[in-house]
Amino acid sequence: MVQAKIWVLKQHFEGFPKDTDFELSLEQLSEPNDGEVLLEAVFLSVDPYMRRVRMQEGDVMIETQVAK
Incomplete structure (x- = not known):
């Protein structure tokens, strides 16, 4: 099994985003x-x-992404 890291938007933000606006989760x-x-x-x-x-x-x- 491979573990993937997924960025999820927790809440909309005004101005510049903060770390707390996103959540990094793992998916098998x-x-x-x-x-x-x-x-x-x-x-x-x-x-x-x-x-x-x-x-x-x-x-x-x-x-869009560049992948290998």
């Missing part, structure tokens, strides 16, 4: 099946428009 991933791959994120792009347009409290932050 199963081994990849035939035809699947497991990638490790190297860089993540989290854009400002996500604050109000796409994110709801409790959502996992999903955006």
Whole structure:
């Protein structure tokens, strides 16, 4: 099993975000099946428009990334 780190938005914020606005949780991933791959994120792009347009409290932050 592989452990994934997931950033979750705890609460919307005004101005600059604080550490307390997010929560880092761990999720167990199963081994990849035939035809699947497991990638490790190297860089993540989290854009400002996500604050109000796409994110709801409790959502996992999903955006563009570079992976290996």
